[in-house]
Amino acid sequence: MATLLFYILATITLLSTVLCLTRKNPVHAVLYLVHALFALALLYFLLGAPLLAAWQIILYAGAIMVLFLFVIMLIEPPVAESRTSGRVIHWLIPAILSGSLLACGGALIAMDPAATNAIASYWMTPRDFGRALFVHYGLAVEVISMILLFAAVGAFHLGRRYRPTTKEDVS
Amino acid sequence: MNDVLLTFILIVIKLGLVLGTVLSLAAYMVLAERKILGRMQMRHGPNRVGPFGLLQPLADLIKLLCKEDLIPERADRWVFMLAPAISTVTALLAFAVIPFAAPLHLFGRTIPMVVCDLNVGLLYLFALSSLAVYGVALGGWASQSKYALLGGLRAMAQMISYELAMGLAIVPVVMASKSFSLTAIVAAQQPWPNAIRHPLAFLIFVIAIMAESKRTPFDMPEAENELVAGFHTEYSGMRFGMFFVGEYLNLIVLGAMLTVLFLGGWHGPLLPSVCWFLIKVLGVAFFFIWVRGTMPRLRYDQLMAFGWKILVPLGLLNILVTAAWLLWRG
Numbered sequence: 302m303a304t305l306l307f308y309i310l311a312t313i314t315l316l317s318t319v320l321c322l323t324r325k326n327p328v329h330a331v332l333y334l335v336h337a338l339f340a341l342a343l344l345y346f347l348l349g350a351p352l353l354a355a356w357q358i359i360l361y362a363g364a365i366m367v368l369f370l371f372v373i374m375l376i377e378p379p380v381a382e383s384r385t386s387g388r389v390i391h392w393l394i395p396a397i398l399s400g401s402l403l404a405c406g407g408a409l410i411a412m413d414p415a416a417t418n419a420i421a422s423y424w425m426t427p428r429d430f431g432r433a434l435f436v437h438y439g440l441a442v443e444v445i446s447m448i449l450l451f452a453a454v455g456a457f458h459l460g461r462r463y464r465p466t467t468k469e470d471v472s
Numbered sequence: 473m474n475d476v477l478l479t480f481i482l483i484v485i486k487l488g489l490v491l492g493t494v495l496s497l498a499a500y501m502v503l504a505e506r507k508i509l510g511r512m513q514m515r516h517g518p519n520r521v522g523p524f525g526l527l528q529p530l531a532d533l534i535k536l537l538c539k540e541d542l543i544p545e546r547a548d549r550w551v552f553m554l555a556p557a558i559s560t561v562t563a564l565l566a567f568a569v570i571p572f573a574a575p576l577h578l579f580g581r582t583i584p585m586v587v588c589d590l591n592v593g594l595l596y597l598f599a600l601s602s603l604a605v606y607g608v609a610l611g612g613w614a615s616q617s618k619y620a621l622l623g624g625l626r627a628m629a630q631m632i633s634y635e636l637a638m639g640l641a642i643v644p645v646v647m648a649s650k651s652f653s654l655t656a657i658v659a660a661q662q663p664w665p666n667a668i669r670h671p672l673a674f675l676i677f678v679i680a681i682m683a684e685s686k687r688t689p690f691d692m693p694e695a696e697n698e699l700v701a702g703f704h705t706e707y708s709g710m711r712f713g714m715f716f717v718g719e720y721l722n723l724i725v726l727g728a729m730l731t732v733l734f735l736g737g738w739h740g741p742l743l744p745s746v747c748w749f750l751i752k753v754l755g756v757a758f759f760f761i762w763v764r765g766t767m768p769r770l771r772y773d774q775l776m777a778f779g780w781k782i783l784v785p786l787g788l789l790n791i792l793v794t795a796a797w798l799l800w801r802g
Contacts, residue, residue, distance in 0.1 A: 328551070328613055335606070352652075355595035363602025364632060367609065371628050374613050374621065392550045411480075427592060427652055 302412065306347055310405055313398060314340040320394070327373045331366055336395075338362045340402055346409065352427045486587045490567050498720040499529035505720075505761050512765035532713075539709035544615060547706065552614035556707065556714035559607030562600045563721035569593035570728045571655045573738050574745040585738075585746075586655060593654040594646065597729060598639060601684060605631045607718065608686075608693065612703035623702025626772065627693035630683055633779040634690075638680035640787025641673045644794035645733055658737030665736035672790045674734045676783055681726040683779065685719070687760060689767040690775060727756035 314337050321333035338361045345354040425433075434442055503518065503525065510517025518525040543552055573585035590596050605628055612624015646652060648669065649660030657666075667674040683690040694702030704715045731737060731752040740748030770778070 326548075328548070328610070332551070332610075351590070351592050352595070355592045355599055358599040359595060359602055363599060363605070364635075367602070367605050367628060367632055370606075370609055370613075371625065371632075374609070374625055374628075395550070 302408075303347060306405055306408060307344065309401065310340050310344045310347065313337075313402055313405070314344070317398060320398075328370065331370050331373065332395075334369075335362050335366050336398060336402070338366070340405075343402070343405055343409065350425045350430070352425065352430045482583060483587060486585075487568075490572070490587060491564070494564070494567055494721065494724060495717075497724055498717055499533070501720045501723060501757060502532070502716070503528050504757070505764075508758070508761045509765050512762075536710050536713040541709040541711060542706075544617065544706050546616040548614040548616070551610050552706075553711070555607050555611030555614060556704075556711045556718065557607075558610065559604065559718035560714045560721065562604040562607065563718050563725055566597055566600045566725040567728070569596050569654055570725075570732055571658055571737060572728075572746060572749045584655065589653060589655050592652045594642065594652045594657070594733075597654075597725075598635075598642070601638075601725075602632075602635055604718075604722070607715075608703050611707070611715065615703075615706035617706050619699045619701075620703050620705045623693045623699045623705065626699075627686060627703055630686070630690065630693065630775060630779075633776060634680045634683035634783070637676055637779055637783035637787055638684060640784060640791060641677040641680060642733065643787075643791045644670050644673045647791075647794055647798055654732050654737075658732055658739070661736050662739060665734060665739075667734040667736075670734070670790070670794065672786065673794075676787050676790070677730065677734060679783065681730065682760065682763065683775070685722050685726055685760070687723075688764040689770050691769060692772050692775060723757055723760060724753060727753040727760070730756050 317333045317337035317340060321330045321337060324330040324333060338357060342354040342357040342362070345351075345357055506528075507517035507525070518528040521527040521531045543549060568587045569590050571584065571586035571589070576583045576585060608627040608631070609624045612620045612622075612627065615621070645657060645666050648666070649657045651657060651660070661669070686693050693699075694704070699705070704712055707715060728749075731749060735752050735756075738745035738749040740751075743751075
């Protein structure tokens with residue numbers, strides 16, 4: 302059962318990602334990507350890492366994708382859609398994708414209603430996760446975060462437009 | 473198998489109970505807000521439909537259902553139709569992990585008074601509150617209207633900024649109670665509620681959830697005098713109603729979150745635990761309405777500066793101090 306769910310979820314993830322790559326409308330692309338991230342979160346849950354699943358949704362779907370959407374909304378002039386957008390095909394594919402995702406979620410809950418007995422053979426509690434991350438791999442995590450910090454500072458430096466600062470340019 | 477089935481049935485019953493209570497509570501929250509605001513402004517508020525205007529929510533519902541459902545010609549049809557649903561659903565789903573009473577002992581079974589006691593319950597709540605941004609943002613974008621787009625943008629920026637402060641305020645609570653499970657967090661504040669133990673976190677959290685719910689003094693996304701109605705300018709009928717209900721559901725969710733995380737949950741003397749929970753949630757909601765009746769709206773740059781330059785550093789400092797204290801205590 303769990304194996305079947307895994308393959309269904311993996312298919313959903315891949316399909317959503319492909320759809321994300323092929324959309325012309327950037328906001329629709331973001332929506333498909335968010336959908337793929339949801340499927341990925343369910344996969345993590347299936348593999349016995351509820352904490353990772355939660356972080357996946359909070360960080361990727363809830364924060365990073367929102368930033369993407371924010372930038373798109375800021376710079377992209379709204380695409381004038383004609384009345385053809387009312388066609389069935391426009392909602393059928395998303396409906397099938399999200400419907401199957403919902404069904405998978407339902408199946409996961411039905412297999413384990415009280416969220417106590419693990420579906421996967423391996424079950425990682427938040428405590429185990431934290432211990433592994435900050436004790437066992439502590440040094441690696443620190444190094445990676447330092448690299449990310451350098452990357453952020455570098456991106457900020459490269460992205461800054463050099464211009465003579467005027468008096469109005471206070472902010 | 474029988475046990476699993478029983479657990480399942482119990483969950484369905486609790487789900488129905490919680491859903492019914494919360495939805496009717498949200499409807500009456502609208503009435504309460506209009507009444508209380510009315511009193512604060514020396515008016516009576518709605519008092520024509522039924523005794524004391526008690527049937528007003530019903531009348532509003534019928535009105536909204538009967539109104540024409542307009543979709544702007546240029547709008548992105550499906551996203552436009554989806555957005556209010558996201559807004560309502562994310563608010564409704566949050567109630568699944570909120571423990572609303574002491575565990576019930578019935579026929580030799582202990583029934584936890586929470587639909588599902590996830591061990592990452594707090595993160596679940598947090599995930600839903602970060603997904604709630606989509607409803608507002610997509611609603612604003614899909615309307616293809618300047619006001620709605622600006623409202624959506626503002627709402628997005630505001631919600632992701634204050635979510636950070638909210639998350640940072642929760643960390644000391646989690647560190648002290650050593651669990652992400654809301655039931656465990658409630659149990660951990662038995663003698664003293666977290667509002668007393670972590671006053672700074674409490675303060676940051678209250679301000680952050682006020683911004684998160686887009687209410688005065690943080691209601692820039694729907695500032696009437698600049699943006700008509702912000703992200704829901706183009707919505708009418710029940711779709712507008714869903715945004716509206718979502719907003720009030722959110723008020724109750726945030727009230728419940730504050731109660732569970734900082735006000736001791738369902739603990740309290742004398743009265744049954746459900747009563748204490750309701751009293752606390754409604755108290756928080758009243759406080760929010762009171763603030764709306766009292767405070768003027770902030771300016772947008774003030775809001776952003778306050779979030780990033782004051783709340784976030786304060787939250788980080790608070791985490792540091794709490795961690796040091798916990799380490800010192802052993």
